Amino acid sequence: DAGITQSPRHKVTETGTPVTLRCHQTENHRYMYWYRQDPGHGLRLIHYSYGVKDTDKGEVSDGYSVSRSKTEDFLLTLESATSSQTSVYFCAISESRVIYGNQPQHFGDGTRLSIL
C-alpha cells in the first residue's frame, strides 16, 4: 500500500470544538484529497490540493478548511464541529489529476470522527 498515514484514527469530541485531522504521505505525490464517507452517500470530496499552498474546494466544503504547507502533509480543520460532521474521513493521494493520466488515487485507512 502507498505510504499514507492518517491521524488520529478515531476521535470523539463535542459540538463547537475545533478538530484537525492530519494526512501524511511519503510518496511525494502532488495531489492530495480529503473525502467524507457516509451511508447512502458514498465518498464525497471536501477539499483537494494540487501543490504546496494550492488548494480548491470539493462538493461539500462548507464548514471545513484545509492547509498544505509541505508536500507530505495535508490538514483538514473543522473550525467548530457540528454533529452533521460525524463521519469517516479518508485522505487520498495521486501523482496527477485523474483526467490527465492513468494515475489512481491511493487512500489512507481513514479517521472515524464522532461529534456529540
Add this chain to the structure above:
Amino acid sequence: GQQVMQIPQYQHVQEGEDFTTYCNSSTTLSNIQWYKQRPGGHPVFLIQLVKSGEVKKQKRLTFQFGEAKKNSSLHITATQTTDVGTYFCLLSNSGNEKLTFGTGTRLTIIP
C-alpha cells in the same frame, strides 16, 4: 451538479453466481475508475477506462465503458467470498474536470 447513479445499492448473491453493478452519469465523461472497499477498509483502485466502448478484464472481473461515455459496468463472474465489499465508480467529467464518486454497490455473498 453531476448526478451519479450507481445501481443496485445492495446485491446479495449465492456464491458462484454472477454480479453486475452499473454506473450512470447525466454528463459525458473523460474517464472512469473503479474501486473496491472491503468492510472496515479503505477504497482500493481496480481499473481505469478511458476510451468509448472500452472493455477490460481482470481475471473474473469485466469492466465496460459505454459507447457514449456516460455509463460503465463492472461484472464479476462466479462470485467468491473474497469479492465481498462495496464497489464504487469514480467519474471524471469531461466538461469541468470534476471528480465524483458513485454511491456504491454493496455486495454480500451467501456461502
